[in-house]
Amino acid sequence: MQKKSTPEMLETFFTGGLFATPENEETELMEAISCKLIEFACILGTVAVDARFAREAMGTSEVFPVSEIAADYGCSAQAFNKLLRDQGIQYKRGRRWYLYDRYQGHGYTATRLTARDTGGRVRTFSSMQWTVRGRCFLYNFLREQGIHPTAQKGEQP
Structure with a gap:
């Protein structure tokens, strides 16, 4: 049927x-x-x-906070965000990070909403998180720049 x-x-x-x-x-x-x-x-x-x-x-389970990706490279989320800024991948406006136009629309990131209680008042915050596709993009992009995850640093010549 x-x-x-x-x-x-x-x-x-x-x-x-x-x-x-x-x-x-x-x-x-x-x-x-x-x-x-x-x-x-x-x-x-x-x-x-x-x-x-x-x-x-x-959100779905297929997005990663920048802190998780930064840990792969042996640095803090702040340091990793600055690295991505210096590489021309993202920029900061106010408290949020955004991808530059050439990287938008490829499914690299997703916005996750989080509700938090702030002094008896529930507020919703949004944050950019990286998708599986975005994580692969970062790995390949940074590898081309000679930047490797800490687990692979010993394997490089």
Whole structure:
């Protein structure tokens, strides 16, 4: 049995299926129910998009804080962020780091939202985190510059 999309199911219901309106005094009621079902389907579609955005914004297990990547290179998150700035990969505006335009849109980073209680008031903060693709990009980019993770330093000539 093939799974139908929501619009296909609604069309089946309204045109000859479950919600075909009878030719009697219930027609008006059935039309109202049909309109409400269409309205509900539209709302459900919007909620599904919002839910997908929320899942992505709240984070997945496939992103890494800069501190985790920095540890691979034997330095602090601050030092690693400055290294990436010096290499022309990112810049800082206010308290946040951003990728330069040439590196945006490649899936290297994701934004993670974090809720924190600050003096009895819950505030949401966003931070840039690196994806698996971004981590591989950093590894390859830094390797080309002669910068290697600490585990590999002994292996280099």
